[in-house]
Amino acid sequence: MSRTMSVNPLWLFQIFPWLRWWPRVGRDSLRADLIAGLTGAIIVLPQGVAFAVIAGLPPEYGLYTAMVPAVIAALFGSSWHLVSGPTTAISIVVFGALSVMAEPGTAHYIELALTLTFLTGLFQLAMGVARLGAVVNFISHTVVVGFTAGAAILIASSQIKNFFGVDLPRGAGFAETIWTFAHRLQEINPYVLAVAMVTLLTGILIRRYAPRVPYMIAAMLAGSLVAFLLNHFLGDSRTGIRLLGALPARLPPLSLPDFDPKALSQLAPAALAVAMLGLTEAVSIARAVAARAEQRIDGNQEFIGQGLSNVVGSFFSAYASSGSFNRSGLNYEAGARTPLAAVFASVALGAILLLVAPLMAFLPIASMAAVLFLVAYGLIDFHHIRGILRASKRETAILLTTFLSTLFVQLEFAIYLGVMLSLIFYLLRTSKPNVASVTPDPESPYRPLVARLDLPQCPQVLMVRIDGSLFFGAVNHVEQRLGELAQQFPERRVLVINGRSINFVDIAGAETLVQEARRWRRRGGDLYIYGLKPAAMAILERGHFLDELGRDRVLNNRDEVIRRLYPDLDPEICARCTARIFTECRQGESKVHRLTSAGT
Structure with missing residues (x-):
């Protein structure tokens, strides 16, 4: 009897995938995951609000999307560090698909967004059950390295305006952002820059000389203190240091998608596009982080995890979600060891909204920009980039093409282009045995x-x-x-x-x-x-x-x-x-x- 009970059947792992990593949970891992979760919960606050606005939804819907879907994806996926939630690319696609059907921000628009999320999850879940996760094998490691490096630069460039206090156009691409910033150097706000630099340097120094201290939280506290002192003695009207502001103090309310066949058929094409984009993002990010954590990713399980997260999320006021580069990279850099970090982040986010939402109003946006600079730097895999540049001209071409296309074209097309190049070079190699x-x-x-x-x-x-x-x-x-x-x-x-x-x-x-x-x-x-x-x-x-x-x-x-x-x-x-x-x-x-x- 004891021998039978000691064996975990394969079907049990497939139904309850968290059983695979549960033996890794211990006192040390719980502490590390809790710290990483708290850090992630703080970082996602401004991101969730911004992404929801991009998607044409009320700001709180971005925060709802960072709660329940993140928990479901963490428990039913295969990655230890992938954190799901609202993303820039998904938000843009959602707005483009729904803004022609309803007025953004209205009740009808929200209902369409929830229905789109439900359909997206169904498509993703069906692909996972059909064992189509093998498509992840066509995303080569070189593509992942190039895509990750390009995305890291995009993350940093998107925070330039918050780091330097310069007014830059919203939604501008990488080239336009750099060009505009270069022509507005004289507009740099020294007070905002001081807060950002204190946050950045504090994070770097603590990470190097006190690795056991959660450097990101410490860095944001240092930046918040400097911002408080500057605003107190000089006045916020003079310093121009912007703070996060008040947040809604409530948990995600229950919701119901529209199951009318006409609405479902109308949204199906857009849902399929969002599903493919979401899976590409999630699997690419999962593989990128897993390569650094020396972990194996099950593509089929990731498909199922993402599908379930969107299906369940649609009943908890969440719009379409996927893997987040910012939060996943932050999760890894903050020392997360198991998917419980994503669960803790969601719970902490809910607690923040209920208990300490007023205190978050004192967090300077410049400090969050500095922390994202640290995250972006950590995402660039310099070791493998040097190895690729030395080892193969073909792989170098794939790396540079993926990297540059990530910067200058839409994010999803950068991945597709890198995959296409990988396939072309693979066919060239196999066609000449x-x-x-x-x-x-x-x-x-x-x-x-x-x-x-x-x-x-x-x-x-x-x-x-x-x-x-x-x-x-x-x-x-x-x-x-x-x-x-x-x-x-x-x-x-x-x-x-x-x-x-x-x-x-x-x-x-x-x-x-x-x-x-x-x-x-x-x-x-x-x-x-x-x-x-x-x-x-x-x-x-x-x-x-x-x-x-x-x-x-x-x-x-x-x-x-x-x-x-x-x-x-x-x-x-x-x-x-x-x-x-x-x-x-x-x-x-x-x-x-x-x-x-x-x-x-």
Whole structure:
């Protein structure tokens, strides 16, 4: 009985995914998660308000979106550090989709937003249940590194106006923000800059010299103190230091989406677009943070977690949510160890709204900007960027393209572009498998096949190894390479292909093998292949290609091939050959020697 109870069935992990990380919870992790959660709750206050305004909703809806959906996504996702909630990209798409249907901020608009959220969650949940999370594999690590670095720059650039106290246009892109700021340097507010610099330096110093102290909270407290003193002695009208202001002191009220079929069909196309964007954001962010935390991400589980968070959130006055770069990066940097940090952040946010909302009015916006500067810097993976720049020109191109497109085009298109480049380069690599002439290594007792032209070669047999899949995209390269080898060694009449490194063969690949066999037979020789994997053999069998190749020409190993072809070799050439690279060659030499001795 005890043995049965000690085993956690797989289905239990799938239904209750938090059981996977629950053993990590302990006194130290709870303390770290609580600190990270408190920090995240403070940071999300201004962000939630701003994102809701962008989405065309009342400010409090951004805070509602940072509560219940964040808890559901944390418990049902796979990432330890991903924090869900309102995001810039989702807010923009929501406004673009709904503003043509209703007046932003009205009751009808809010109802449409909740319905859109419900449909978005259904699409995401369906994709997770259908096990479509494998699409995450097409987002390469280089794309994630470039996207993360670009997003970090965007986070920092979006806080320039708050850090320096300069009036910049709302919603401006990266280039416009930098250009406008460069022309308004004379407008920098020294008091705002002083508060931001004190916050920034405090965070840097505490993080370096007192790592056990929650440096972000300490930094914001230091900035708040400086702001209070400046406003007290000089007056806020002179300093221009803006504070957060009053917040609504209530928890998310219950809500109900519109289940009218007409409304659902009207919102379905927009919901699908939001669902895809949300999943792309969430999985990309989860992978970016997981790469730094050395954690594995389950794409299917993330899809389910995001879907459930939006479905449930639509009944708690939340609009469409996704993974947040700001909050996830902050969560990791603040020392979070388990998803409980996101739960604590949501609970703390609710407590802040109920209990200490008036005190948050004294938090300077410049201090929050400084903290986000720290978060942005921590998101840039300098180590991997240097490695990519040194290792591969192609990967460097993917990195730079993703990074620059993140800065200068819409965020979601930056990811799509990076993924497309990754796929293109992947196809280029797989379409040109290595086709090398090989020969047994006489220095090894196992005589493995090696690609060394300085070793003895058989004058009648050309042995090649194909390293890669033989599919429609690669057959032209393989045919060209085999033709080059045939011209390089015109005296050889038999081609032996080592198929152990061929991962799979499609119809085009099988037809290529048949054509090569015919070509070598016209030259007076033959083609043999050995070591094919069962899946490749199944294709040859079902397509009747084995009959055209000759079943006695497709064998299991090299020894079988040599025993089969050796009797058909020209004995006169064998008699003059000094290479003797096969065991049969040495056996034949002994026979010749005995016959010669007997004749003498």
